[in-house]
Amino acid sequence: MRVWSFAEGRWNEGEHAGTPLWFDLHRADEQALRDLARRFALHHLAIDDCLSPYVHTPKLEDFDGYLFAVLADMADGPDGPLVEELDVFVGSDFLITYHDRPETPPAIEALYSAIKQGISVRPGVSGLFYEVADRTVDAMIPRVTAMAAELDDIEDRIFTGSDVRENHRRVLARRALAGNLRRLLTPELQFLLRLGRGEASVVDRTEIPYFRDVYDHLLRVDLALEELREDTEVALSMYLSSLNNRLSEVMKVIAVVSALALPGTLITGVFGTNFDNVPGLHSNWGFALMMTGIFGAAGSMAWFFHRRGWF
Numbered sequence: 001m002r003v004w005s006f007a008e009g010r011w012n013e014g015e016h017a018g019t020p021l022w023f024d025l026h027r028a029d030e031q032a033l034r035d036l037a038r039r040f041a042l043h044h045l046a047i048d049d050c051l052s053p054y055v056h057t058p059k060l061e062d063f064d065g066y067l068f069a070v071l072a073d074m075a076d077g078p079d080g081p082l083v084e085e086l087d088v089f090v091g092s093d094f095l096i097t098y099h100d101r102p103e104t105p106p107a108i109e110a111l112y113s114a115i116k117q118g119i120s121v122r123p124g125v126s127g128l129f130y131e132v133a134d135r136t137v138d139a140m141i142p143r144v145t146a147m148a149a150e151l152d153d154i155e156d157r158i159f160t161g162s163d164v165r166e167n168h169r170r171v172l173a174r175r176a177l178a179g180n181l182r183r184l185l186t187p188e189l190q191f192l193l194r195l196g197r198g199e200a201s202v203v204d205r206t207e208i209p210y211f212r213d214v215y216d217h218l219l220r221v222d223l224a225l226e227e228l229r230e231d232t233e234v235a236l237s238m239y240l241s242s243l244n245n246r247l248s249e250v251m252k253v254i255a256v257v258s259a260l261a262l263p264g265t266l267i268t269g270v271f272g273t274n275f276d277n278v279p280g281l282h283s284n285w286g287f288a289l290m291m292t293g294i295f296g297a298a299g300s301m302a303w304f305f306h307r308r309g310w311f
Helices: 029-042 045-052 106-118 122-138 138-160 164-196 203-270 287-305
Strands: 002-007 008-014 019-028 059-063 067-075 081-090 094-097
Touching: 002 122, 019 029, 029 045, 029 094, 045 067, 045 081, 059 164, 067 122, 067 138, 067 164, 081 122, 081 138, 081 164, 094 122, 106 122, 122 138, 122 203, 138 164, 138 203, 164 203, 203 287
Parallel strands: 019 094
Antiparallel strands: 002 008, 002 019, 059 067, 067 081, 081 094
């Protein structure tokens, strides 16, 4: 657990009595979280949400004297961004952030770095809550942009015809990921709008415009995900078009081969009948004439097809 105190207009590491406090905890600090719950009279249902192994939908709950917010946070995964949960308790004189992984989330780490370097952040607990929410949302933008760039690369691969099946699978995966992210971010948009309207009594009135700014940033992420989802539909259409083109090429080759084999099939069928008086049956030149007719007819057809541009 890491503790910061707000004194003399800035946040300083360590706990000092009589000052607003910021506690940052992770899964290994379960007992410390329960101690803070008793200290600040936090509701046990909110604590249970923090300790649950499942990722909860973003939400904002207004308890007596404090807020409990669940923010969506993105982390890098093997197949793209992963959504993680960042729990925040906001009181009049305390802020508690809780995350499951022992690794500090990028948004919290960026806030640590800014405070240590003396970079100005919004004052007080409400201001720090804004900084956490703002950095969490801003961290999503480059990841969504990277997803869009990757999708453009997949479309190029589909267009050139390289590894079409694997690219089709990746497009479907990106489409599902974009849809899941949008479903998770929609509730967060709603409660950020509430904060931007000043519906939370714990949030200082001076911070209301800043939460509207966070809402605008998250709305940009949501629109980018919607655009990404539409782009996946285009990529899927490109895949189907490429597949149909390849199928047409194969069918054209099969049709040409079948057409060129047709004269030979016809001639051998005629001369293979079981009649003794077939013309040329007992001639020494019969077989040579038959083969000449077969290849001559096939060659003429091939020349005609080529002149028409069929292959």
